[in-house]
Amino acid sequence: MGLSELLSTYGQDYLTALLTTWWMTTVTFAFVMVLSIAITVMRVSPLRPLRVVGDFYVQVFRNIPGVALLIIIVYALPNLRLVLDYTTCVIVTVILMGSAFGSENFMSGINTIGVGQIEAARSLGMTFGQIIWKIVIPQALRSAVLPMTNLLIAVMLSTSLGSQVPMSPDELTGIVSYINTRSTGGILAFLIAAIGYAGTAAVIAFIGNRLDKKVRILR
Amino acid sequence: MSNHAKPLSIRDALYEQPGPRTRRRVAIGTAITAVLVIVGIGLIIRQFYITGQLAPRYWTFLAQPTTWRFLLQGFRGTISVALAAGVIALVLGAVLMLGRTSGIKPVAAVCRVVTDFFRGVPSLLLIYFFFLVVPQYGIRLSSFWMITLPVALAASGVLAEVLRAGVNAVPRGQVEAALSLGMRPGRIMMKIVLPQAIRFVIPSLISQLVVVVKDTTLAYVVSYPDLMQNARVLITNYDALVSMYFTVAVVYILVNFAINKLSALVAERLGVKIIR
Numbered sequence: 086m087g088l089s090e091l092l093s094t095y096g097q098d099y100l101t102a103l104l105t106t107w108w109m110t111t112v113t114f115a116f117v118m119v120l121s122i123a124i125t126v127m128r129v130s131p132l133r134p135l136r137v138v139g140d141f142y143v144q145v146f147r148n149i150p151g152v153a154l155l156i157i158i159v160y161a162l163p164n165l166r167l168v169l170d171y172t173t174c175v176i177v178t179v180i181l182m183g184s185a186f187g188s189e190n191f192m193s194g195i196n197t198i199g200v201g202q203i204e205a206a207r208s209l210g211m212t213f214g215q216i217i218w219k220i221v222i223p224q225a226l227r228s229a230v231l232p233m234t235n236l237l238i239a240v241m242l243s244t245s246l247g248s249q250v251p252m253s254p255d256e257l258t259g260i261v262s263y264i265n266t267r268s269t270g271g272i273l274a275f276l277i278a279a280i281g282y283a284g285t286a287a288v289i290a291f292i293g294n295r296l297d298k299k300v301r302i303l304r
Numbered sequence: 305m306s307n308h309a310k311p312l313s314i315r316d317a318l319y320e321q322p323g324p325r326t327r328r329r330v331a332i333g334t335a336i337t338a339v340l341v342i343v344g345i346g347l348i349i350r351q352f353y354i355t356g357q358l359a360p361r362y363w364t365f366l367a368q369p370t371t372w373r374f375l376l377q378g379f380r381g382t383i384s385v386a387l388a389a390g391v392i393a394l395v396l397g398a399v400l401m402l403g404r405t406s407g408i409k410p411v412a413a414v415c416r417v418v419t420d421f422f423r424g425v426p427s428l429l430l431i432y433f434f435f436l437v438v439p440q441y442g443i444r445l446s447s448f449w450m451i452t453l454p455v456a457l458a459a460s461g462v463l464a465e466v467l468r469a470g471v472n473a474v475p476r477g478q479v480e481a482a483l484s485l486g487m488r489p490g491r492i493m494m495k496i497v498l499p500q501a502i503r504f505v506i507p508s509l510i511s512q513l514v515v516v517v518k519d520t521t522l523a524y525v526v527s528y529p530d531l532m533q534n535a536r537v538l539i540t541n542y543d544a545l546v547s548m549y550f551t552v553a554v555v556y557i558l559v560n561f562a563i564n565k566l567s568a569l570v571a572e573r574l575g576v577k578i579i580r
Binding site for chain 1: 313314315317318319320330333334337338340341351352355357420421423424425426427428429432433436437440441514517518519521522532545546549550552553556557560561564
């Protein structure tokens with residue numbers, strides 16, 4: 086199949102698939118950020134049970150293979166009487182995994198600050214709230230820009246798990262599988278989707294690098 | 305210097321030495337959250353119970369040695385794919401990194417595009433490429449290679465970047481010193497830069513193995529008998545979906561947890577940071 090034939094037959098499908106991947110990525114990443122912050126707050130709180138649960142959450146979801154988690158959510162949860170539609174299942178899977186990595190990024194951002202700064206702030210008479218808002222959060226956010234850019238790309242790549250469940254409309258990996266089971270799309274059918282992914286990743290990385298250069302703290 | 309022991313982590317450094325009132329508050333908060341956590345766990349177990357998932361028929365097959373023998377067989381498949389993919393990815397990643405830092409412009413540009421391509425494409429798409437597209441050109445691959453090659457390609461892009469970070473971490477002055485001694489660039493790379501760079505990135509290379517192990521779980525797409533695929537076979541045999549998937553998930557989590565711990569341990573031993 087030539088490029089023009091491929092595009093005239095499936096062009097619209099590709100476009101829909103790319104847009105589906107984009108919106109899934111956006112929605113998922115928004116939830117990932119919120120959940121990462123919540124988990125990180127739990128992990129630095131003085132309450133031990135919350136710390137333990139936060140650490141456990143991160144260890145479980147950063148180590149579980151995506152497809153294993155997806156299968157549990159799709160097939161096992163209905164047995165526990167919790168039924169979600171397929172697209173939601175994929176999004177929930179990626180949110181759970183992504184937030185574990187997001188929290189790790191925030192934690193290492195916090196860890197770069199250094200105990201000395203906190204002690205200095207305290208000896209200046211700053212309150213706990215001031216230390217958190219004026220010293221910890223601004224620095225943790227700044228040094229998390231680059232890791233979060235990489236996480237956003239990883240989230241986009243993980244939405245390809247959508248090809249493992251019947252989704253409608255298909256996302257970008259699902260559409261390649263769909264086209265190739267209907268006709269011989271050849272290497273082009275694959276390349277169009279691959280460029281969609283790699284191009285988006287390149288744009289995200291470019292913006293992330295620019296942002297990081299602007300806000301990075303040189304030590 | 306303070307007279308109390310230095311706080312171990314920033315987590316603890318955030319808080320002052322608590323006074324009696326704060327200590328009481330923390331104790332109450334700890335008690336409340338502990339109860340909430342226990343209630344939460346209880347609710348999950350209750351959901352398992354009332355939906356009948358705790359019934360012995362779903363769990364007894366885990367006590368049979370044949371179950372574990374079959375799963376172990378699958379695990380062997382997982383290991384062989386992960387190791388083969390890891391070795392191929394390491395070689396390919398090294399080639400891409402050497403090309404990119406070679407200083408020959410066209411070679412560097414090609415290596416950069418290839419690296420970014422494999423980093424920016426999901427491994428599932430690469431698997432479909434080897435599973436659906438490659439056979440269209442009359443190339444017959446065994447299911448082992450249909451899973452190993454895409455996993456290796458996806459990892460090679462990341463490894464190239466990890467190795468490059470290691471090369472960049474070697475002080476520039478050493479290269480300049482070697483150049484002024486009249487060493488040629490290739491020799492400098494092999495004798496001075498690479499030996500140090502590899503030491504810097506060993507922990508990161510180990511932790512990248514987690515990504516490879518995760519990707520091998522997609523082997524069922526090409527019907528290669530890895531741990532996941534064998535678990536699926538057992539599920540149809542025993543009709544025990546929830547318990548089987550939970551067991552397999554726990555195995556994967558423990559394996560990856562161990563790899564991460566090993567990476568952190570090696571990093572501490574070598575005194576280097578883990579680059580991600």
